[in-house]
Amino acid sequence: MTEDRERKIIQAFVELSNDLVDDYDMVDMLSQLTTNCASLLDVASAGLLLADARGVLHVVATSSERTHHLEVFQLQRDEGPCLDCYHGGEAILVPDVDDKEDRWPQFCEAARIVGFKSVHALPMRLKDNVLGTLGLFGEEVGSLGTEDLALAQALVHVASVAIVNEKSASDRETINSQLQHALTSRIVVEQAKGVIAHAGDLEMADAFTVLRRYARDHSRKLSEVAGAVVRRELHQDALLQHARTAELRS
Template identity: 30%
Template sequence: MTSSHLLAAVREFTTTILNPYDLPDLLHRLTDHATMVTGAQGCGIMLAGNDGLGFAAASDDGVVDVEVTQDRIDDGPCHAAYERDQTMAIGDLEAEDRWPEYRQRALESGFRAVLGIPMRAWGQTIGVLDIYRRAPGPWSDTDRDAAEIMTAMGAGYILHANQMRAQHELADQLQTALTSRDIIGQAKGLLMARHRVDADEAFDMLRSTSQRGNMKLREVAAKVIEAENARA
């Protein structure tokens, strides 16, 4: 693990997390950082979705081929790391008898060793980061530490992106509620003046029309306002 590459990766993370960012782009950049920090030759990320793990990002075309193979056959060290929620450290794929189709594709792409680290957030495994090396040999504690730092950063990007999206959705919902309140209030005032009823009776008129027509209350109120404007 080179300290300068690790410092650059952490600096980018701390700067980026405070500003709007494109998550797919950040994940691809993270694979580049992970490759440099660990001194490996490639990195891939797979994320969990409704249909299980899916390919998300890779440092180069060779890793893309290997990760897409895992995605297609639902088999490989990445899937094992995800299902077992534990690190998979393979020092020599030539000596491995598991995952035959994946293993063949990885060897054809020139990779002999792979390190799969589960990516955790919200108390669950949300994906896996795979580090690829062309030379066989055991993965050291330093390799694992560096990979775990990169994995934690990836989980942080995803967690923050989802929190920001939830906040924006909440803000949109609140704005919609406020707009609906104003429209309904305006429609109530028009009905009160036209039919000489109080506020509760005007609201009951809106609600009855909403139920009969299977329409949202806001839509009924908008039609009342539209009809009044047409009369003017």
């Protein structure tokens, strides 16, 4: 392990641990998790699905827009490794999506179209409760190394604890409440991204960066800022101007 990668891994866990002791924003924390996975592991992108009270999966965080589209595609077609991972509660490792053409024909074709050749899905669980799945998408054929898989699962475990702490792990009602809050917040964030993207003529991923930067620089929750944008209490131009100013300073 190189010194630079070791430093980045330490930083990722420090960020997660800091979130746990603060009044953290669930969507922001999970978005950072997918970004860290894409940065630290031998994958191109990552996406996180969470289940609601009925056991229906929803896209909560992705590190890229193409991953977001592929995760949504899985849910719409009810087919893919992340769904099987959630329902079975076990990791699904696919070094080459072409080998799974018979199992997930629509998913495999969609994955190839957006440039992914491998996928590894890990369960997000706490005790016997499977909360969702983390999908790791690669642009090259091949398995993830043992260390990468262990690191990814460790990050997922910390995030699971962040959603539901140990004392409430057996309380299904509490779990459902926490998950529903995260899912609702994500919808508002997506709406705010659309507003900012339209106003600034930006890609959705860049709009999310603008939204997150404003929230963090003003010590506000991501979902809170997103809600203010959607309700027109905070004008999108203020966020765009803040992003421009921050870029000039950097």
